[in-house]
Amino acid sequence: METGNRIAERKLRDRQARREQIIRAARRIAELEGWSNVTVRRLSDEISYSQPVLYAHFGSRDGILAAVAIEGFHELGLALEKARKRVKRGNPVESVAAAYLEFAASSPALYEVMFTLSLSVPFGEADTPAELRFAFGQLLDLFPGQGSKPEVLAELLWASLHGIAELTRTKRFPRSRQKERVRVVVQLFSFQG
């Protein structure tokens, strides 16, 4: 019964590797050709397995997108943390805001799935994934004990950045005034400090 464990571990590793392969393929296709081209058949082709294998890993197509979305929140959280910690003096709001918009602009499909498919990813509740809490936490840390409502300021900064990102992604905002927009939004949220 010594080998049993090793075999089980190998199987687990294989499973996880395949899972990551699926997620990677989904992200690649989405970023290059849009989410409508991320079909279960297409993914099963890319990883050279039949469709039911995908359904064994994720219960549905939406399950795949949800996994990608969570991975996205993880990466966004890391990017914001890095931006926040990098700036010792100078304005951390500015650094974080720039990092947020840079993330959204450089992976539009990823950002899209994080916020538009997202009804299957719970939020602000007991079972909210840690990745999401962490990402929002970075915004929350920008307003330590200001007034009585750091949450409100963090939520509002998030809403502003999300609005800018989304209206830019969907071509509502001309990209030309983007720097100006960031400057003003940073100014608005820094006066409160």
Added chain:
Amino acid sequence: METGNRIAERKLRDRQARREQIIRAARRIAELEGWSNVTVRRLSDEISYSQPVLYAHFGSRDGILAAVAIEGFHELGLALEKARKRVKRGNPVESVAAAYLEFAASSPALYEVMFTLSLSVPFGEADTPAELRFAFGQLLDLFPGQGSKPEVLAELLWASLHGIAELTRTKRFPRSRQKERVRVVVQLFSFQG
């Protein structure tokens, strides 16, 4: 050749009536059961015509959604205008912000299609529909000649409101702090005055 005109007019009326019937059905189904249940077959059932009739009116399913979206922008523009003009003294930003969020909250499916599907509705270009220009104009009029960039402030207010609406619609924001959020965003954008 006197009757010819009358007949042509009747036909035009019939056409427009049917077009409105389609849009109305789409909105109703979307608001009650979500956009994924708005299928061409379902719509053709509701209006008791076959599918090709829908394609004669709108070239595609997306065409139907685009028509609904434009109707939405029209109504949003009217709501914002009403809110802006109603307040003589007092803060017009507050009134408009409240009206915007009220619109988004009371017709979530309509708001969703206006911003989510919308890649087929051009913006900020020569062929942007008048309904969209009008709606954005209401926000623009809140910042008459302030500094050199009223557009930037209007865009930023729009982004903030859109972010709040969207993060609320997708359950990212608890509805509990909503009043507080509006209060603070209004304050931020009023200091600039």
Added chain:
DNA sequence: AAAGAAAGTCTAGCAGCGCTATACTTTCTA
């Protein structure tokens, strides 16, 4: 080491989707 249980995988197919070529019926024109 052989037999049976379990896990893994594939084939094939269902119902539903957006969309359209073709045929038919009604309405208008001359």
Added chain:
DNA sequence: TAGAAAGTATAGCGCTGCTAGACTTTCTTT
């Protein structure tokens, strides 16, 4: 009143997400 034109329906294509059942490989047990 005959022929042109417009309006409408039927039927079907290729695609989708998803799954029941057969088959194969791997592990467990005696």
